[in-house]
Amino acid sequence: MNLRTLARFPLLALAMLSLLAGVLGGLARLAVDVPAPASAQAGVHGALMIAAFFGTVISLERAVALGRFWPYLAPALAGLGGLTLLGGLPTIAAQWLFVGGGLTLLAGSVVVLQRQIVLFTVVLALGAASWLIGNLVWLATGLVQAAIPWWLGFLVLTIAGERLELTRFLPARPAAAPLFVASVVILLAGALASHWTEGAGLRVFACGLLALSAWLLRYDIARHNARQRGLTRFIAICLLAGYVWLAIGALLGIVGNFVPDAAMRDAALHAIVLGFVFSMVFGHAPIIFPAVAKVRIPYHPVFYLPLIVLHASLALRVLGNGSDDFVWRQQGALANAFALLLFIVTMVTSVVRGRRQHPGSRTGPRGDTR
Template identity: 50%
Template sequence: MKAPIRHRWLQGPVPPPYRIPLLVLGFMALVIGVGAGLRRLGVDAPLPSPGLIALHGPLMVSGFFGTLISLERAVALGARWTYGGPVFAALGAATLVGGTPVWTGALLLALGSAFLVAGSLAVFLRQRAVFTATLLAGAASWLIGNLAWLAGLPFTAVVPWWAGFLVLTIAGERLELSRFLAPPAAAQRAFVGIVAMLLGGLALLAAGIDPRGFVASGALLALTLWLARYDIARRTVRETGLTRFIAVALLSGYVWLGAAAAIALAGGGLFVAPAYDATLHAVFLGFVFSMVFGHAPIILPAVTHFAVRFHRAFYLHLALLHVSLIVRLGADLAGSADWRAIGGALNAVALLAFILNTASGIWRGRLKISTPASAPNHGARA
């Protein structure tokens, strides 16, 4: 039985040209978010408004990552209604940059995350599996974090959920590909236990019951070890070209996730002083952006239908990211504000190199790829 005509327009895929503006707004949030972060470190960076300095986190997590992840999920699902996620997330970022009251941007971002939860629930109901449940938990974490921010709660109650959003999203997607290594049933049960421990730990951290975040840190360390053991990247790193680059990016990202957990467990605490900057950026920059760098040559063609031609220069922005984080975390541990600012500036250079290298890759592979309008399954990764 066909759907009523008034509902059919919600079902079909959105053509790539209509997705690109959302991608542009997401990268706008990235650029301005980076500028805001530099200003927080005392580095003179141009910003449309000084008020954006306080919005560094929301722009980076919800404006950039939220828009891109929800856009990728919408493309994978191929249903127009799921584009509410990236549309509201992109509009939320735009309103924050435009200087409207912060609550309007926070509300739009919360709506975007609600659509991602709905889309992730649709995926789970279509395919009931541990990895789809993990993706759903990640989307729910983003919604909880955005609602906490909208409610005016302090960032100590918001950041753990935003971290859960990104960590669980990545873990769920990597779990799907781990099936090629056929992890034993005990390993899969261990993964479920780790995710449950992480969610519980994040809740305890956000509520102030475990103010140092030791439970969540233990879960992050366990997740790092699990991914390092069962991720297919352990095999694909022996390949060549783009496949090897992706594997190197993933495996190096796991090092930063483990580093954040180790620093926290050693007494620094997770996302709290005195290791706030170190643990926060080890996760959000070291771990998450390593995943972004590795997956961008696959995600961007799926979303835009423009090929990204791999070049060995891609290793430059990956190496810059790691070197800059070593400088920044070293400065954090040494208590040097000046070197922390230098590390932050180098972080920005690494992200700029990523954007330029990716744009160059698109230019070199500027012939459109011949894939259907509905992109491959969201878990399709090299």
């Protein structure tokens, strides 16, 4: 195992620490009894989940793909930003670390653009730029809410760009690219406008999300792969379920639930971050984690268990939010956390099983079944 591979494990540990603290902080926001140190993180729940956890994981994946040492600065800075928040250090220190991580990720995206300028690489660069802008907005305003559209844009554009890349395996469809570009333009225009007219801008942003969800449901290769078997089918089902949740979150946003203090803001945001983004994580982990950590994750039908728990618990949470039933909302959030824990346990168990099946082998599965 070379030095770069070894360096990935501390970065993954920092990401998991931010995830744990972010989840517990989110539960504290719903009056769940959690340890006092975790409860203290309730105010930076969003920053821990998106800027720290996803910032570290996504930039680490990109660093591995670039194959150079300097891009690893991005996940290192993001991971340290999360650690800074958890350590109770001045928030501005964490904000600057996240800004540094965003700059490095964007620099890596520019390197990719120099190699290949096509639509999906441009979209991935826009996703990196969105993370940077969100971090800068948080630094300038001190308001996490002001950064949320950009942070969501970071996650959604990163996923959409990666999915767009895979459409090259499908027959050419002339309308696909223009519709995709229009969706991205609407999303970014809404995020920008939200700084001057918050309500209207966030509604436009939500329209962009809805357009992207419709595009993904219509044009993504997952529709074809859902008819396959094994891991390919599992990934496709994760993706399609995520696209539905993205549409639900977008519809809630269109009617005004992205603004602070909106009645169903919790449902709107978590439909996207839990329903869409974590569904993508569940689906792609058996491919991405072996590439990053050099381990095998053999597929097993038990992979569906955390996926079912995630979506069922999110539905309970959303219904509780919509019916103003706090107990349903709280229990749904607890079950969300259990689904993430169950997913981690499932992946670790699969890694152990992979080592038993292939002693001494540390390579992941070949090919892309996404």
